[in-house]
Amino acid sequence: MAQQTSSLTCTESSDLNTSSFQPSTTPIVRFAPSPTGFLHIGGARTALFNWLYAKHHGGRFLLRIEDTDKARSSEDAVEAIFNSLNWLGITSDFDVVFQSTRAARHAEIAHKMVANGKAYYCYCSPEEVEKMREDARANGMQPRYNGFWRDRDPLLKPANISPVVRLKAPTDGETIIEDLVQGTVRVQNKQLDDFILLRADGSPTYMLSVVVDDHDMHISHIIRGDDHLTNAFRQKQIYEACGWTVPHFAHIPLIHGPDGAKLSKRHGAMSAEEYRSMGFLPETICNYLLKLGWGHGDDEIISIEQAVEWFDVDGIGRAPARLDMLKLTNLNGHYIRIADNQRLLDLITPFLTEALRRTPEPLERNHILRGMNGLKERAKTVIELADGALVYTTKELEYDEKALTFCNETAKAHVAAVREALVSTDFTHDTLEVMLRNCAQTLNLKLGALAQPLRVALTHRSVSPSLFELMEILGREETMKRLNSYLT
Ligand code: GLU
Numbered sequence: 001m002a003q004q005t006s007s008l009t010c011t012e013s014s015d016l017n018t019s020s021f022q023p024s025t026t027p028i029v030r031f032a033p034s035p036t037g038f039l040h041i042g043g044a045r046t047a048l049f050n051w052l053y054a055k056h057h058g059g060r061f062l063l064r065i066e067d068t069d070k071a072r073s074s075e076d077a078v079e080a081i082f083n084s085l086n087w088l089g090i091t092s093d094f095d096v097v098f099q100s101t102r103a104a105r106h107a108e109i110a111h112k113m114v115a116n117g118k119a120y121y122c123y124c125s126p127e128e129v130e131k132m133r134e135d136a137r138a139n140g141m142q143p144r145y146n147g148f149w150r151d152r153d154p155l156l157k158p159a160n161i162s163p164v165v166r167l168k169a170p171t172d173g174e175t176i177i178e179d180l181v182q183g184t185v186r187v188q189n190k191q192l193d194d195f196i197l198l199r200a201d202g203s204p205t206y207m208l209s210v211v212v213d214d215h216d217m218h219i220s221h222i223i224r225g226d227d228h229l230t231n232a233f234r235q236k237q238i239y240e241a242c243g244w245t246v247p248h249f250a251h252i253p254l255i256h257g258p259d260g261a262k263l264s265k266r267h268g269a270m271s272a273e274e275y276r277s278m279g280f281l282p283e284t285i286c287n288y289l290l291k292l293g294w295g296h297g298d299d300e301i302i303s304i305e306q307a308v309e310w311f312d313v314d315g316i317g318r319a320p321a322r323l324d325m326l327k328l329t330n331l332n333g334h335y336i337r338i339a340d341n342q343r344l345l346d347l348i349t350p351f352l353t354e355a356l357r358r359t360p361e362p363l364e365r366n367h368i369l370r371g372m373n374g375l376k377e378r379a380k381t382v383i384e385l386a387d388g389a390l391v392y393t394t395k396e397l398e399y400d401e402k403a404l405t406f407c408n409e410t411a412k413a414h415v416a417a418v419r420e421a422l423v424s425t426d427f428t429h430d431t432l433e434v435m436l437r438n439c440a441q442t443l444n445l446k447l448g449a450l451a452q453p454l455r456v457a458l459t460h461r462s463v464s465p466s467l468f469e470l471m472e473i474l475g476r477e478e479t480m481k482r483l484n485s486y487l488t
Helices: 041-056 075-088 099-115 126-138 206-216 226-242 272-277 282-291 304-310 325-338 341-356 362-377 382-392 409-422 429-442 447-459 467-487
Strands: 028-031 060-065 119-122 164-167 174-179 183-188 196-198 221-225 248-252
Touching: 028 041, 028 221, 041 060, 041 075, 041 221, 041 248, 041 272, 041 282, 041 304, 060 075, 075 272, 075 282, 099 119, 099 164, 099 196, 099 206, 099 226, 164 226, 174 226, 174 248, 183 226, 196 206, 206 226, 221 226, 226 248, 272 282, 282 304, 282 325, 325 362, 341 362, 341 382, 362 382, 362 467, 382 467, 409 429, 409 447, 409 467, 429 447, 429 467, 447 467
Parallel strands: 028 060, 221 248
Antiparallel strands: 119 164, 164 196, 174 183
């Protein structure tokens, strides 16, 4: 997905008149995060599923920022959501909508519902509502508003009280959701109370805004976490009260940690951005998130093009998905191996710059690029790749613990023999290999037993790319310099 771009990226605009929200014969889906923090990895999966659903069905995907709760929303969070989605290649096909700009429209609908007898003004104070709840609890019933103002003459309203608007919810029968993932789910209407649509200060509740927006934006399918399943009943009641078509719902199970508990900080990284800074590629995250809770036979590696071709909600499982870091890391190794070398060089450059405390020189970049195929084989994250690439820079690396055991006199004698032989050797992979084999034979050593001290002499590390490749790329001058330094 990172490779694909749609016509509109995450630009900020919320004027519905200028966007193209028209009834559509193809699906329109949305991702509607509240900008109260980073983009949770579960949110990223919800966004991905929506995006794939749209692409698979030739539909469109909308990003709507649900920033009605001004106290909890922040610009930083909006920024984090944009950055994460752009990184994953999940782009909105419409200008991004900021829900807070639509409060007047939400209020307009609430008042219309009152005028149509579908909702009513309630003048109870919060204390009175709390008392009703307590009474209900005391009678062993669900705490709820008791409908006090439902059929009361508004002329009896107290002075100086700004009312809330409540839905005149059905009192008998049941509300049924035919959920595309959960199947048929139902609730007895008497369990739901006349919930608030508009607060006393005139601000809309989440329940109202989300329905009005989904309706106005012609959302055909609501794909979101199953923590919203219970909200769907109330939302359906609003659609019905307004006489609007109810969209299809698909509530996807949440992501759990490896221990089966709901994903939390103690399981490790939670935000998409953390995965990025841990060195995961966006295509890995997309592939992994896709596999987490959605299946296509035994396929583990699924390109984004394949995902667009195959994705549909019927492949989404009902059991909570478990995050498995080992699987994720191995998958990242795969995507690193098939990634373009120049792109990888660009990705590791910030990490190299930090390690070197300077930007890598053109010659170093050139060496890394030439050695990239070998480096890729040994790295499962961008950070590991950057670390491996340091052997192609002129930075004098610390000896790793195992490498230190190859700094003894015997090892040095063996490396000295190689240095001797190198004087008359061409620095090409194959001649270097012949040279080392001959040296090993002369010293009566196995190739590995000679390679290891040589590796340590050249890189100060016990693991590195192939020595022949390394020496060929570094060239005679740098190779000799490193050997001389090791031997003094
Ligand atoms: N804004 C809600 C949230 O971030 C999601 C609303 C929805 O998907 O219906 O939890």
